[in-house]
Amino acid sequence: MKKVLTIAGSDSCGGAGIQADLKAFSANGVYGMSVIAAITAQNTQGVFAVQDIDEEIIKAQIDAIFTDIEVDAVKIGMVSIASTINAISHKLQQYKAQRIVLDPVMISKSGYALLKPEAKSALIKNLVPYAYVITPNIPEALEILKEVGSKIKVIETVEQMEAGAKEIYKLGCKNVLLKGGHMEGEAVDVLYDGKELTYFHSERIPTKNTHGTGCTLSSAIAANLALGCSIKEAVSRAKQYITTAIEHSLDIGHGCGPTHHFYELYKKGGLLND
Structure with missing residues (x-):
């Protein structure tokens, strides 16, 4: 079985972060492992507190995994401070980690800053160049572009998404998947591999x-890369998976509920009660 490591923050309500990563790994047929970089107090209504984990503990967690278990892919999520970013970068280079998927988590849906302003340059300098693919949404892409002094100030069209993806690619990553969920109309994601642009279209699902x-x-992208898929196939499979998970999302809590990570499994097992 392929093994995939997530390095991210913990979400106490289980819908995002480490918990979502491990669910997605399992649902996509790989064994999940985790390095917790931060603990958050959050629920469907927002993030209320964050405690960053000491960098020595982060490094020890990474050592524990790589000295014992072969890692087929790595997903990096919420890493909020420069010392955390630098520690992760050092260790992943030490172990020559492959198939790194970087999700540059910066701001929660409720508006909580999950990446400290002074850590943006560390992320761009010490993580982006080692990523096999980086997966920013439009606000995150604009923050990255602003940090490097890009002339791109707005992204409101597919053409501007293309230009943004190409600019981010210059920072050293192998692929850029710029997600278009924040634009009006049809949801379009743009993948740029340094030579070719690929578009992933999906229907916008009316749900909070x-x-x-x-x-x-x-x-899901990391899981499919670990399984041997090309970047295009990994993104395509991941898009199909997340679309189903959103279509059957869970209306729990008083805010934005989570997606249904195991819908297909529950369906096959006769466990659905909807």
Whole structure:
């Protein structure tokens, strides 16, 4: 069985972060492992507190995994401070980690800053160049572009998404998947591999329950890369998975509920009660 590691923050309500990553790994047929970089107090209504984990503990967690278990892919999610980012970068280079999927989590849906402003340059310098694919949404892409002094100030069209993806690619990553969920109309994601642009179209699903969609998508991509898929096939499979998970999202809590990570499994097992 292929083994995939997530390095991210914990979500106490289970819809995003480490918890979503492990669910997505399992649902996509790989064995999931985790390095917890931060603990958050959050639910469907927002993030209320964050405690970053000491960098020495983060490094020890990474050592524990790589010295014992072969890692077929790595997903990096919420890493909020520069010391955490630098520690992760150092260790992943030490172990020559492959198939790194970087989800540059910056702001929660409720508006909580999950990446400290002073850590943006560390992420761009010490994680982006080692990523096999980076998966920003439009606000995250604009933050990255702003940090590097890009002339791109707005992304409101597919053409601007293309230009943004190409600019981010120059930062050293192998592929850029710029997600278009924040644009009006049809949801379009743009993948740029340095030579070719590929478009992934999906119907916009009318639901407020989208907590953890970015975490889940990037984790599904990592899982499919570990299984040997090309980047295009990995993204295509991950998109199909997240679309189903959103279509059957869970209306729990008083805010934005989570996606249904195990819908297909529950369906096959006769466990659905909807």
